[in-house]
Amino acid sequence: MEMFNTKLFFSCFPRLLARLPITLVIVAVAFACGFLLALLIAAARLYRVPVLSWVAVAYTSFVRGIPILVLLFIVYVGLPLPLLLARAGLDINHWDTLVFVLIAYTMSEAAFQSEIIRSAIIAVDPRQVEAARSVGLTSWQAFRRIVAPQAVQIALPSLGNVLVSLLKDTSLAYSLGVIDVIGIITSIRIRTNRSLEAYTAAAILFLTLSFLMELLFQHLNRRMGAGKGAQGRQCWTGLMLRGRRAI
Amino acid sequence: MNGFTFDTGFFLHEIIVGTRFVPVVLLLSLAPLLAGLGLGLLVAIARVLKLPVLSQLFAVLVVVIRGIPVVLILTISYLFTNLGFGPLAATLGLNAGSSGISYTVVAVFGLSLSATAYLSEALRSALESVQAGQFEAARSVGLSPAQMFRRVIIPQALPVAIPLIGNNLISLIKGSSVASVITVVEIMGGTLLEATRSYQFLEAYLAAAVVYWALGFATERLTALAESHVAKY
Numbered sequence: 001m002e003m004f005n006t007k008l009f010f011s012c013f014p015r016l017l018a019r020l021p022i023t024l025v026i027v028a029v030a031f032a033c034g035f036l037l038a039l040l041i042a043a044a045r046l047y048r049v050p051v052l053s054w055v056a057v058a059y060t061s062f063v064r065g066i067p068i069l070v071l072l073f074i075v076y077v078g079l080p081l082p083l084l085l086a087r088a089g090l091d092i093n094h095w096d097t098l099v100f101v102l103i104a105y106t107m108s109e110a111a112f113q114s115e116i117i118r119s120a121i122i123a124v125d126p127r128q129v130e131a132a133r134s135v136g137l138t139s140w141q142a143f144r145r146i147v148a149p150q151a152v153q154i155a156l157p158s159l160g161n162v163l164v165s166l167l168k169d170t171s172l173a174y175s176l177g178v179i180d181v182i183g184i185i186t187s188i189r190i191r192t193n194r195s196l197e198a199y200t201a202a203a204i205l206f207l208t209l210s211f212l213m214e215l216l217f218q219h220l221n222r223r224m225g226a227g228k229g230a231q232g233r234q235c236w237t238g239l240m241l242r243g244r245r246a247i
Numbered sequence: 248m249n250g251f252t253f254d255t256g257f258f259l260h261e262i263i264v265g266t267r268f269v270p271v272v273l274l275l276s277l278a279p280l281l282a283g284l285g286l287g288l289l290v291a292i293a294r295v296l297k298l299p300v301l302s303q304l305f306a307v308l309v310v311v312i313r314g315i316p317v318v319l320i321l322t323i324s325y326l327f328t329n330l331g332f333g334p335l336a337a338t339l340g341l342n343a344g345s346s347g348i349s350y351t352v353v354a355v356f357g358l359s360l361s362a363t364a365y366l367s368e369a370l371r372s373a374l375e376s377v378q379a380g381q382f383e384a385a386r387s388v389g390l391s392p393a394q395m396f397r398r399v400i401i402p403q404a405l406p407v408a409i410p411l412i413g414n415n416l417i418s419l420i421k422g423s424s425v426a427s428v429i430t431v432v433e434i435m436g437g438t439l440l441e442a443t444r445s446y447q448f449l450e451a452y453l454a455a456a457v458v459y460w461a462l463g464f465a466t467e468r469l470t471a472l473a474e475s476h477v478a479k480y
Contacts, residue, residue, distance in 0.1 A: 003330055065417075065460040067424035070435055070452055077448045081253070171316035172425070182318070196326040199319055207314035 009197035015184055016201055022098070022180040026170045029102050031163055034109025041114035046121060056114070063111035068104070068169050075104040076176050101173045105166065112162050120155035121147060153224055160217030164210045171206065181205060257447050261438045261454030268437040271351070272462065275423035275433065278355045280416055283362030290367035292396065295374045305367070312364035318425050321357040325429040328353050354426035358419065365415055373408035374400060405477045413470025417463045424459070434458050 041060065044052040063071065079100060124147050132142035174183035181202055189195040290309070293301045312320070328348055377400050385395040427436045435455040442451035 003334075061464075062456070062460055065421075065463040066456040067421040067435075067459060069424045069427070070456045070459060073435075073452045074449070074456060077452060081449065168314075168316040171318045175428075196323065196330060199322050199326065203315045203319045203323060206316055206319065207311060210314040211310065 003196075004200075005194060005197055008192060008194060009201055012188060012198045012201040013205075015188060016181050016198070016205055019179060019181050019184045020205070022178065023167075023170050023173075026098075026101060026105055026173055026178075026180070027163070027167050030105035030109045031166060033102075033106045034113055037106065037110035038113035038117055041110060042117040042121065045114070045118055060111045060114055063108055064115070068108055069172050069175065071108055072101065072104045072172060072176055075107065076100045079103065097177050101176055101178050105170065105173075108169070109162070109166060112165075113159065116155050116158045116162065117151070120151040120158075123154050124150045156217070156221055156224055160214065160221070163217070164213050167210055167213060168206060171202075254447055254450055257445070258450040258454055261441060261451050262457055264441055265434045265438050265454050265458035268432070268434045269458065269462065271431070271433050272420060272423050274351070275354055275358060275426055275431070276416060276419040279358040279362040279419055280366075280412075282355075282359035283366035283415070284370075284412070286359075286363040287366030287370050290363065291370035291374055294367070294371055296392075309364045309367055312360060313368075317358070317361050317422050318428055320361055321354060321425060321429050324353050324357040324360075325350065350429050351426070351431050354423075354429060354431050358422060358426070361422070362415065362419055365418070366412065369411035369415055370404075370408055373404040373411060376407045377403045406474065409474045409477055410470060413466060413473070416470075417466050420462050420466065421459065 041056045043049075044056045047053075066074075076097075128146050128150070129139075129142050132146045133139065137145065170180065171182050173180055174186075177183070179187075185195055185198040185202060188198045290305045294305055296302070332348055381399055381403065382395065385399040386392075390398065423433055424435055426433055432440070435452070438451040438455045439448070442448050
């Protein structure tokens with residue numbers, strides 16, 4: 001049996017690219033919805049909202065502590081349970097698998113991004129808020145004009161890492177049966193009885209995409225002046241500890 | 248309608264089943280960690296010292312390996328061994344087929360590849376956190392490069408490196424779950440085997456999650472301990 005069929009390898013690209021939108025939808029929805037949830041989780045923890053902040057701590061610890069593969073399956077088989085208990089009247093049996101995948105990746109993003117947002121806000125010197133309040137800014141103004149811009153600078157590099165990790169993590173969505181870039185390889189394998197070429201093509205596709213995303217964030221970081229100055233550098237190392245690594 | 252129940256007894260039983268597979272996970276995460284630390288340190292030193300050719304080559308390799316999802320690295324390694332092992336054994340005159348290979352070894356290989364790339368970056372940032380003047384001072388008093396790294400640079404880089412290494416170990420523990428894709432039975436696979444009899448999948452997955460969570464938590468505590476230990480330098 002031949003080792004590597006170059007012709008088949010090149011013919012895989014159009015078929016994989018046709019499924020790329022699904023991968024990108026997962027990335028975009030999970031990153032954006034995850035970010036909104038992460039803001040709420042970070043706020044609950046920063047303002048020490050009773051009960052909610054405890055739930056937030058447990059949630060982030062659990063979701064960050066388990067493999068995304070396990071989370072995918074927990075959402076897939078476990079989500080119907082609370083919905084049935086609540087008698088929500090949702091007919092979950094006809095939901096597309098993609099919905100479960102989107103929920104699982106959003107949950108994961110919310111946990112990881114909330115840690116980044118929280119530590120970025122903590123990293124801004126509290127004396128800056130005092131100074132802002134002393135010159136007559138309201139607490140909302142102080143947050144919006146003083147704290148938030150600095151926190152964004154601090155958080156941006158880590159958010160970039162998280163986005164690239166998310167992209168790579170979506171390579172596991174196929175395990176629930178979503179036919180994305182990886183999922184389509186099954187049909188290529190059935191037709192041609194080979195899959196090494198298709199997997200290699202997918203690897204090149206993911207490599208190119210993550211490289212492009214990294215370039216995009218490098219550009220953004222430069223524009224926003226992220227990582228500048230002694231404080232920025234220190235925070236950056238701190239955030240790397242809280243960041244994540246894809247699997 | 249309400250066909251769902253949560254069997255707490257079975258869930259607890261599954262946690263015990265899951266802990267039986269902890270050694271597999273430790274093999275799949277500690278072996279790549281050690282390989283990654285050894286090879287990653289060499290890569291990091293080559294890049295910090297800006298050795299010609301080698302540093303550029305490593306830089307490209309690190310970007311490539313980090314850009315490819317682990318599931319693809321593992322699947323490609325798996326397919327390569329499957330396709331290539333038979334012919335290779337034949338040319339070496341061995342009577343062995345690809346069915347004789349342990350896929351755990353393939354998984355360790357693939358995970359080590361990824362660990363080397365990530366750890367080399369962690370170690371490089373730790374080495375670079377040491378001020379440039381320290382390198383110059385060490386050389387100026389006549390230390391050889393090996394002495395410089397062993398006596399001056401690495402002791403100072405260690406406090407920065409330890410939390411990063413701990414973080415990588417947690418990622419490796421979680422990443423080992425992907426080995427199930429190439430038929431290695433680890434925590435999740437183990438709990439699932441029991442669940443297929445009774446279709447109690449939720450209990451099985453949650454039990455696996457709890458075991459992973461506990462492993463990650465233990466790693467975090469151990470890292471914190473190691474960190475306070477090296478901080479005294």
